[in-house]
Amino acid sequence: MSLLPFCEWLASTQWSIALHESLYAYPLIESSHVLGLLLFAGTIAMVDLRLLGVAFKAVPVSEMNARILPWTIVGAVVMIGTGILLFYAIPVRTYQSVWFRAKVIFLIAAAVNVWIFHKRVSRNRERWDAAPKPPLNARVTAATSLALWAGIIVFGRMIAYNWFDCYRPQSNFVQWLAGCVVEASA
C-alpha cells in the first residue's frame, strides 16, 4: 500500500498550500525545528555521554535520567510539532525523499534502542547506577543512540537537497527507494 494518494490529498489542502507558499511561516517553523535540536539532541547527547562513561561521571545515571530527560521530552514535543508541520507543508516531495525515508527508519531504530535500554539494560541498574563507567551493554546502547541520532540529524538536513528527487533522472534503484511513480511509456 502506498501513502502517496494520502500525501497528494494532504498537499491539496488549503493550510498545506498556505504554509508552502508562506514567506515567513515556513522558515520560522524550519528554524524552530533546527533550534529545537539544541534542547532535544543536546540533552540526549549529554545523557548518552554519561551512559558511555565519558561525561558527568560523578552523577548517577538515574539522576541524569530523572533531571535531564524531562527536558528531552520538551525538546521532543518541539521537534515532533514542527516536524509534522514541515511534512505537512511539502508532503509529496518529502514522502518521496530517500533522506526522509532513511530518517524514519533511523527514528524507529532509535525508539527500539530506547525500548531495549529500559527493558533489558537498565534491569540491574542499581548495581552500576553510580559507577563512573557503566557496563558494556549500557555503553553499547549509548553509542548506538548517539550514532542513530547523528544519522537522523544528517538525513534530516539532506532532505533539503534535491539530488535524488523524482523529477530528476534517477537510476531504477533510487526510483524504487524513493517510491517514484514512473509514467508508463505508451
Add this chain to the structure above:
Amino acid sequence: MTWVERFDALERGPVGMAIRESLWLFPAIEAVHLLGLALLGGAVLMVDLRLLGMGLRGRALNLVVADARPWLLIAIGVMLATGIPLFLSEAVKCFYNFSFWVKMIALPIALVFTFAVKHPLARRNPPRAAAALLGVASIGVWFTVAAAGRWIGFSG
C-alpha cells in the same frame, strides 16, 4: 582594497574554491556543523538549566561547569572547524547578509560572556537570583547566535 574585495579574495582561496566545486562538500560540512550545534546546545544547557535551578540542581554549580566544559570546548572546536570553511565558500554572500553580521557580533559576545563571566561566576556558586540572571543571559545570547546562523541560509 575594500572589505568586499577582501571577502571576495577569501572566497577565491583554495578552501572556498574546493567547497564550491564539490557537490557534496558544502552539505557534508553543514551537516557536521549541525551535529556540533546539538553538542553545543547540550553542553551550554547543562550549565544554564542548573543556573536556573533546574536540571542537575542537586549538584554544586562548579562541578556542573567542570563536567560540561570539555564538551563545550569540543563543540566550539567543531563549530569553528566547520563554520569557517562554510563562510569561506560564500564569503561575499555573507558580506551582504544581515544575519551573518548579527551572528558575527553575537558570537564573540557569547564566547566572552561564557568564559569570562558565566563560568568564573558560576564556579563561586552565586546567589539564586544572580545565577538565574546568568542562565537567562546565556540562553539569550547563544540562541541569538544559533538563530542568526540558521537565518543566513534564508536571507540574501
